[in-house]
Amino acid sequence: MDMDLTLSSSSPSDFLASVAPGFPEFFLLALGSLVFLGGTFRQDRPLWGWISFFGLVTALALALRPIFHSPMEGNAYHGPLVYDGLSQTLRLLTFLCGAGLVLMGWEEGDSTHIAERNGLILFATAGASLCVAANDLATLFLSLELVSIPTYLILFLTRGDKFGRESTLKYFLLSIFSSAMMLFGFSYLYGITGSLQIPEILAILSQSSLNPVPEAVPTARLVGLVMVVAGLGFKVTAVPFHFYAPDVYQGTSHFGASVLSTLPKIAGFAALARLTGLTFETNGGVFLPFESQSSYLFWILASVTMTLGNVIALWQTNLRRLFAYSGIAHAGYMLVALSVGKEVGATGALAALVVYLWAYVAMTLGVFAIFIYLDKKGKHVEKVEHLNGLAKTDPVAGGIMVVLLMSLIGLPLTAGFIGKLALVQCALRRGLESAITEAHPNSELRLFFGLSIMILVNAAIAGWYYLRMIGALYLRKGKDTHPSNRPVAALVTGFVCVVVTVAVGILPGLVTRGIGEVPWHGIKSKAGMANPMDKSPMEKPPGH
Template sequence: MSHPYAQPLADLFPHLVPEIVLVLCACMIFVSGLFQTDRRLHHAAALASLFFALIRALPPVEPPTSDAAFAIPLLFDSLANLTRVLAIATGIVFILLSWNDMADRHAADHDACFLIIVAGLCLAGASNDLVTLFLALEMISIPTYVLLYLPRHDDASQEASIKYFLLSIFSSGLLLFGFSYLFGLTGTTNIAGILQVFYNAEDAKPVAGLAQVAMLTVAAGLGFRITAVPFHFYAPDVFQGTSTSGAAFLSYVPKIAGFVALLRVFGFVVPAAVNMPSDHALVGMAVSDQVPTLFWFLAALTMVIGNILALLQDNLKRLLAYSSIAHAGYMLVALTSAPYLSGADASTSGVASLLFYLIAYGTMTFGIFAVIALLDRPERPVETVDDLAGLAKSHPGIALMATALLLSLIGFPLTVGFTGKFFVFFGAISVQGPLGWLYPTLAVVGVLSAAAGAWYYLRIITVMYLRTAVKPIETRGAAPALLALIVCVILTFALSVPPGANWIMSAARETSERQPPLKAPAPERGLVQ
């Protein structure tokens, strides 16, 4: 007799075509690297596979309409569809950005590893099981070690790779420790089943402490990936020690994985099969009201410390590392207010605001790193802010595009950075209910820290336009990197106003909308007594 969920599980394979294509192409590029060292061919093959995967990923996959969500390891709902498109689009821009950042002999390994990372991102967005989610995150982490090591083999690069490797293993251990507690408390690794068991528990007080330990360790393990304070300390050194493309990668790709995993595990995005009200969006709230407070402190510390330490930096990559930390704090503001902004009558959606800002930040940070990739050359490296002096005179077009991106990072009106910050902070101000005053306070902290952080972006603009270059600035002639920069600048303006902003926001809002809940099967055992 076949298993009752065998057919729903078999039905998943046609939906995995984009991921299968990416992994198969990665294997082919690995093998072809033994015979062909021309990086242009490997880049072209990677781009072709990404475009094909994007075409296959654009038609949204309908989620299951039965209680199969309690058994299948992958759930292709709105969050999975959005994550898949975002991951593949990010991959296309990254290949363009890193076109000339890799020696021919390492290009095949670089592109193949990155395709596996993109496939891992897609699977992380669709993961409906703790085991599947952990494996997807490791599909991202393990190739990242290789990706950071390949471009440069000097002492600084090796130190950065080893530091990221060791701390990544530590964070994975914390994450796995938290997952083991969730399994022990609920008797299942299925995320939908975990949400249902926590919500149905009649008396959660005896295990509230264990549940808090699970949530704290999961938050710590994922906090490393999103560079949330106090798990941020590796970022400046690793950014400075790796290549420009490696720093661009670390500034954004792990954040996609980390925030999507937080949305899944903490129950901000609840599968329709879970019999849980749509305004009860946080697993931790079933056992403790203190979990939202945890994210409140993480958001406040991350915003303030990221912006303050960025003010003290002169090295561009270290500055952008602390900038990345600060922007992770803004996203945490949206995550903090999400439990109270997920109902049908909410003025906005915390989950949608988070996903919108995540997309917005990608366009801004990849654009800035594309500027560095265009200008950085072995004989004249671009390492400090002063190395951009005179850019407005030698390359006015690049300086103008860099200025637009920096103003967007500040949150200047008519840019996607302003629109994203508006959604995030307006959502926090809109929170009502118990301790509702905490969230407007968090919005004020965010606005003040963003205002203070505007100085280091304005400093870069001032140096580009008002300082004279000590050495002539020349580009590396990388048309693909210039194309990546142009795409990022266009998106910075196109997504800031309707219809671009409305399209992204509506797609993001679908991730937190609920269908009528279905009757859930009884779990084998509930919370540990």
Template sequence: MEPLRLGLGDLGLLAPELTLVIAAVALSLIDLLMPRQASRSWLGWLSLVSIALSAAFVIAALNPAEPKQLLQFSYRVDDFANILKLVLLTGAGLITFMSIGTIREEETPHVGEYYYLLLPATLGGMIMASSGDLITLFVGLELLGITSYILAAMRKKRIQSSEGAFKYVVLGGVSSAILLYGMSFLYGMTGSTSIPVINQQLGQNADTMLPFLYLSFFLMLAGFSFKIAATPFHMWAPDVYQGAPTPVTAFLATVSKAAAFAAMFRVMYGVFGVGQLMGTTFHADVLTAMMVVAAAAMIVGNTVALKQTHTKRLLAYSGIANSGYLLVPIAIQFGFVHYGNFSEFVFYLIAYMFMNIGMFAVLMIIERSTGDEELSGFAGLYYRAPWTAAAAVLLILSLAGLPISGGFFGKVYILLGTMQTQHYWLGAVLIVTSVISFYYYFGLIRQMFMRSDFESRPVKVALPLGIAVWICAGASFVLGLVPHWVLAWIESIFTLTQDLFMFS
């Protein structure tokens, strides 16, 4: 076997990741050397600059002549990864920006650690998006997971935070073990951890290894389902979301979930979805199992959300339902009739990112002003902060999937793809559950416009939070006005055979 080498040119391909590594190390040293009483808010600006610089490197690497392979297919720099890295960095940048000057140090005493832990967490997601090898993918997954556990436990003085973080650590460790166990079967069957080699070997010897192939797939599906908070592996999400600081909750609900979906998309297509396995009974069972998980997430997430009175728990169950929507493009196989799975997935992921980060920013405004995380905290928001309420309405309309919004077109594109592939039952579940979601989303609007805050608590909007809310609301509205522009941009960059399929 040839030795694995990295030259200076290869390190240039890793510029986005190395930027975050250097920034995280530098920020940790600066935080360590600063006096205890000094404000750490300006560390947020440095963190934001590093994220922007990393995004600039990703943009410069978009649309290469051909994908770049590092360390014998272990790491890939292709447009599948580049597009998803931009989504991850945009989400991390918005969350960092809205946190500057708004995190309460009495509740989150380690503000400096918060800013520089977001960087390796985002880095872990970027590694997952570029992974061409199961070991590389698992390293990225654990980097994201471990930093997320720490971030979720930052509110030490709250019992709910400690309880949620403990549950997150235990269940996260179990899910990682299940995922790794599924990967070990793939290695045992093929003698390799490289995704293209595994696919090639499985295609040639699938008939002799079918029981272990099924076992490996279902173990990995369970592990990934936990990471994306899909039913029936979703029970950790409401408690963790409720206990974590709100910006961390926003990170877990968007950036962390997007990274898990990137890895799932890469593995499910790279290992089980292409090559000689296509058209087999096993391949059909793989797609059916993922569709069942998607349908279960949509049904459970939307129905359980109906009775929630705590805003974070409501958004947690909304996120579970959205995991189902995002899973649909992975579960319906591409073909001559329909091959826009990735563009549909990315479009809805972008819309989901903006509308959820925006809603968590609105919640932060209410928390800072009233200390209330219940739905009742939205009461009379239109009369107390009309511009914030107007932005929240745009975000809620997008979450509900009503025209004209990014969420509406995201769901429409996924629905059309489902119908084109003749999975009518799954399309019916998507439509019915979306209608069910109107009730609890419009409950928020009813609180803002038709209820009054009897305590007359004023709402003060910090500048970064206000800007972040309107960036997200504006983006959700623009995605609804010109969705074809975004789809055309994705399709002009992404090539199915070059950027998703990996052949050794």
């Protein structure tokens, strides 16, 4: 924290005022340490489970209180943490996700390190939550490490056999490597701009009026961008930084996979959104030069990521491997929002990203919760065919699973549908708008139209492998196993995930508060861009 102090604000009281909104996270860190300490005296599942769970609920309740939001005026730098709409909604998501992880792990794994594991979840949750609010590079890096380091340990604790060790080591090495790449990128950004504060960096990077522009700046800017995206791409499993995910997911337990597929992705996407200037309110071309570079970069990443993820997922039979590829594909969809960027006018793309992130986390967490539930019930689920006939033997788990799978396919009334609708709309909007305003060559229309088509084609491909699972659940016959016990906590997690999925699917406005409306509710028009399409007689009474 010392480092932040020297970097950000002039006086200590200013600094304190600026980090005060982060109190829920600091509370979680303190509680995590306490749990760690307590673990040396006692390893008690219910005790540490309840403490961690209530800690997370308290943090959630605290985060909802307005005094823990910081006032935001424009893009000025207020301190290392910024609590704008994006951090508010993703913070809630992170806490919910952490609470879900605690619940899912209630009866999972061996009991010898249960306190440590709960403490680590608290740490990782706090880290992800700090990351979504990080407003300078140092805080960003520290909070990302605060997600990664507990994750290594969780991976190790949750499955200590040969495969578990192998996958932990793999994740550990590659994660360190990606952090190094990211730091390398940060050093470029710092070198060009002389600042660690994200708003300032973006402002300087994008200024075409940097007069005279030193010849090296565009190249250096690009190198920095690519390196940072590579580092964060590892966290969000963007192709080609995805290659660890299937092996690691398969090698670890359901619990380890559920941690890996949620917290680092929330943190990574929030960081990407901030670093590409998606959260900024200003527009009108300030960030344009930087943006168009990043836009095309993300275009390529998004299209390759979703296509590869979905196509390879078609061949998978191992459930965790399948969900690793499915997670890669969903990351590809979310990268579309980053590619669309700011040029559509305001916050449409950001809202789409947030809705999809909520949807993704709820769906994935719910699916893994059901896997854990089945596992503990004595029905070992590793492969798709292990799900056969589940709807008959366990209608509740089957019902939860089928709703989540429908959402993953993207059928209406679920969050998955709304997320895809928002993303398709963003992409099409950018394409069509650039064609009308002719601010860009017509190729932009083709690019972004193509991107939206790619989302749709990919959603259709994904339908295939998710449907195979629905078919296994409902249409095929399986062996009836006698349940040994009933891990209610995991089932409850699954149910809450279904509730969140459906709620976001019907009222997406719930999670986009403060970051602008979902795309179909309109965007602020760019200054000076009168849209002629508005002059149509829209306000006539219909029908006559």
